[in-house]
Every structure is written in structure tokens, then in C-alpha cells.
Amino acid sequence: MKIKNLHKPVMLNEVISFIPKNKSINVVDATFGGGGYTRAILKNFKVSKILAIDRDPISNIFSKDIKSKYANFSLVNDRFSRLDKIVEQTKLSLKKFDVIIFDLGISSNQTDNSNRGFSFINDGPLDMRMGKSEKNAFDIINNYEEKNLAKIIYEYGEERFSRKIAKEIVKNRKIKFISNTTELSEIIKKCFPIKNKKLKNIHPATKTFQALRIYVNDELNELKQGLDKTINLLKKNGLILVVSFHSLEDRIVKDFFNHNSGKRWRSSRHYPELPDNLAAQLRIITKKPLVPLDSEILLNPRSRSAKLRVAQKI
Numbered sequence: 578m579k580i581k582n583l584h585k586p587v588m589l590n591e592v593i594s595f596i597p598k599n600k601s602i603n604v605v606d607a608t609f610g611g612g613g614y615t616r617a618i619l620k621n622f623k624v625s626k627i628l629a630i631d632r633d634p635i636s637n638i639f640s641k642d643i644k645s646k647y648a649n650f651s652l653v654n655d656r657f658s659r660l661d662k663i664v665e666q667t668k669l670s671l672k673k674f675d676v677i678i679f680d681l682g683i684s685s686n687q688t689d690n691s692n693r694g695f696s697f698i699n700d701g702p703l704d705m706r707m708g709k710s711e712k713n714a715f716d717i718i719n720n721y722e723e724k725n726l727a728k729i730i731y732e733y734g735e736e737r738f739s740r741k742i743a744k745e746i747v748k749n750r751k752i753k754f755i756s757n758t759t760e761l762s763e764i765i766k767k768c769f770p771i772k773n774k775k776l777k778n779i780h781p782a783t784k785t786f787q788a789l790r791i792y793v794n795d796e797l798n799e800l801k802q803g804l805d806k807t808i809n810l811l812k813k814n815g816l817i818l819v820v821s822f823h824s825l826e827d828r829i830v831k832d833f834f835n836h837n838s839g840k841r842w843r844s845s846r847h848y849p850e851l852p853d854n855l856a857a858q859l860r861i862i863t864k865k866p867l868v869p870l871d872s873e874i875l876l877n878p879r880s881r882s883a884k885l886r887v888a889q890k891i
């Protein structure tokens with residue numbers, strides 16, 4: 578099957594700028610997507626092995642050209658929270674890496690396919706699964722208790738109208754199942770006061786859709802577990818690079834870096850206060866996260882919320 582790769586890699590130049598030149602490197606691309614990062618790394622660096630991971634089987638289609646050209650490339654369809662197991666099970670002569678990259682969230686190949694149900698603009702079924710997942714958005718919207726729905730929308734979408742939206746969803750689903758993305762988006766729109774609808778530049782359904790997607794795919798736990806697995810898999814001086822797209826993700830990355838670089842300070846309840854004598858395992862390279870240039874945002878508006886953080890194994 579031939580499908581056009583619609584994903585434009587975000588902050589590619591910035592990501593590439595951290596990768597060591599002039600030595601042979603082992604790389605994990607934990608979020609292969611359309612393969613934008615992997616392709617650029619294979620083309621510009623001395624790669625001994627690149628292990629790519631993506632939970633979405635659609636990534637196999639975008640890896641075909643790479644597989645046919647490079648014997649040092651392999652792609653595993655799995656979740657990056659299982660990074661340690663994936664490395665163990667993959668036939669590799671070396672089990673430690675110089676670079677591990679995460680480019681979080683979804684790719685345009687997923688959002689722009691209305692059948693996947695990620696988009697509130699194009700109509701599609703309420704699904705939102707990135708790969709295999711026990712839950713889907715239809716289940717949640719049509720079966721979860723109002724209180725639980727409000728909690729999900731608030732926690733994962735930081736949506737201040739979460740209670741009103743949950744109430745409206747429950748009211749509507751009593752009449753008939755809410756089964757597609759535009760139905761849900763219209764219900765959400767009604768919950769916003771007129772002035773909010775006009776003033777804000779973002780669509781009223783943005784945060785609720787983000788919340789559902791994060792919940793369906795257990796994205797925040799995936800990230801915490803994936804990051805935790807990196808430390809034992811990195812060589813000395815090896816790098817972790819993470820591109821995140823919203824504050825919930827960025828906070829987890831920032832906390833993970835701080836926590837493992839010996840800082841006692843924490844910004845959220847996700848990590849406990851550090852004991853005084855914990856040995857630092859990472860050095861933070863980007864004191865402040867890098868953000869895309871205006872020129873990139875202009876060409877690819879999806880990059881506008883991206884943040885890149887980098888840390889190095891000590």
C-alpha cells in the first residue's frame with residue numbers, strides 16, 4: 578500500500594545539532610512516526626545501528642524505503658515504555674546507546690486521517706487509539722460517569738469548562754450515542770461562553786480532544802516509564818533528547834531531568850522529593866528548552882508549541 582507521508586519533522590535542525598559527528602553511533606528513535614528524524618540521522622551521521630520504535634503499525638509503511646536501503650535500521654511496533662524489553666529482545670550486538678530521541682504526541686499521518694478520530698475538524702469515528710489500546714474515545718464518551726469524564730478533561734486537557742462539558746456530553750448521550758468527532762465537537766462548542774468562542778485563537782474542542790487522546794493512549798505514564806528506562810540504556814556521555822508539545826509532557830521531562838541531575842527541587846507531584854545523597858546520573862544540557870524558530874512555525878504551524886530538552890548521561 579502506498580500512502581503519502583504527511584508528517585513534517587519538528588525542530589529537526591535543532592535535534593540534529595546535538596548528535597555527535599565523527600564517531601560511530603548507536604541510536605534509538607523511540608517515536609519513528611513518518612521517519613523524518615531517522616532518515617536525517619542515517620543520511621548525515623556515522624550510524625552503527627538505529628533502533629526505531631512506534632506503537633502505530635502505520636509506521637511500517639513509512640519505513641519501507643529505509644529498510645530497503647539500510648541494513649543497520651530496524652523498526653519495532655511497540656510502546657516505548659517497554660524500551661528495556663525491546664532492546665533485550667532485538668538482536669543487537671551492543672545494548673547501549675549514544676542517543677535516545679523522543680518526539681512526543683501524534684504525527685500528521687495520524688491526525689490528518691479522519692478515520693482515526695483525532696481531529697475535530699474532519700469528521701470521523703470516535704477512536705483516537707495510536708496503536709493497540711484497551712480503551713477508545715467512543716467507550717469513554719458514551720459510558721464513563723459524568724464525574725470521571727470531567728476529571729479526565731480537567732486533568733489531561735487543563736480545560737476550565739470540564740464540568741460543563743462532561744454534563745453536556747451525558748445529557749446528549751441519553752438521547753443517542755455520540756459516535757463521531759464532529760458531534761462531540763459541536764457539543765463541546767455549546768459549553769463555551771460566546772466571548773471565549775470569539776476571543777481565543779484555539780478551537781473550543783482542542784483541550785478536550787487532547788485530554789481524551791492522552792487518556793486513551795495512557796500517554797503520560799508511557800512518557801514517565803519510557804524516560805526511566807533510558808538511563809540504563811545510555812553509554813557514558815550518551816544523550817536523551819525530548820521534543821514535547823504541551824505543558825503536561827514538558828513538566829514530566831523537566832522533572833525527570835532535574836530529578837536525575839541531583840536537583841532536590843521538583844515542580845510537580847509526579848516525582849517525590851529527592852534524598853540528599855542521591856547520585857546524579859544526568860547533566861542537563863538545555864538549561865531552558867529550545868523552541869522552534871519563527872520561520873519553522875510559519876512553514877509548519879504544528880511546531881508552534883514544541884519544546885526541546887536535552888540531557889547527557891554522566
Ligand SMILES: C[S@@+](CC[C@H](N)C(=O)[O-])C[C@H]1O[C@@H](n2cnc3c(N)ncnc32)[C@H](O)[C@@H]1O
Nearest residue numbers: 586608610611612613614631632656657680799
Ligand atoms: C510526532 S510523531 C514522530 C514523528 C517523527 N519524529 C518524524 O520525524 O516523522 C510521534 C510518533 O510517536 C508514536 N508514539 C506516541 N507514543 C508512543 C509510545 N508510547 N510508544 C511508541 N510510539 C509512540 C506515535 O504513534 C507517532 O507516530
